Amino acid sequence: MRQALDEAAQAAPAGDVPVGAVVLGPDGALLAAGHNEREATGDPTAHAEVLALRRAAAALGSWRLTGCTLVVTLEPCTMCAGALVQSRIGRVVYGARDEKAGAAGSLWDVVRDRRLNHRPEVIHGVLEDVCAGLLTSFFRDR
Ligand SMILES: [Zn+2]
Numbered sequence: 001m002r003q004a005l006d007e008a009a010q011a012a013p014a015g016d017v018p019v020g021a022v023v024l025g026p027d028g029a030l031l032a033a034g035h036n037e038r039e040a041t042g043d044p045t046a047h048a049e050v051l052a053l054r055r056a057a058a059a060l061g062s063w064r065l066t067g068c069t070l071v072v073t074l075e076p077c078t079m080c081a082g083a084l085v086q087s088r089i090g091r092v093v094y095g096a097r098d099e100k101a102g103a104a105g106s107l108w109d110v111v112r113d114r115r116l117n118h119r120p121e122v123i124h125g126v127l128e129d130v131c132a133g134l135l136t137s138f139f140r141d142r
Pocket of ligand 1: 079
């Protein structure tokens with residue numbers, strides 16, 4: 001989560017909401033990282049999780065991220081939750097909850113929907129106060 005927080009801090013200079021994500025391989029080694037780049041790139045899908053998943057798949061040479069873990073500072077939205085299910089990732093770890101748009105337990109629980117064919121393990125609340133604090137100070141400064 002510390003690495004995801006370091007990534008999150010890289011989003012703010014471009015005016016992007018500070019959210020960061022990393023993907024760890026089955027052995028726990030860092031495969032890829034990403035931070036929000038919607039403002040920086042003008043791409044509506046450039047969320048930290050999507051970028052980290054794409055880079056991890058490129059690093060592995062496969063879209064299947066079986067046994068991998070995605071760690072993200074903020075609870076994934078519906079798009080990212082869908083991408084996580086599609087990637088067959090083994091575990092999702094997030095820090096701050098997103099009561100307004102979260103799709104991993106708050107507003108929806110897409111990643112653990114029993115109607116889908118893949119459901120990663122979810123762990124939340126890791127360094128929650130630090131992750132939430134980064135967002136609070138970003139929006140306070142705006
Ligand atoms: Zn998202």
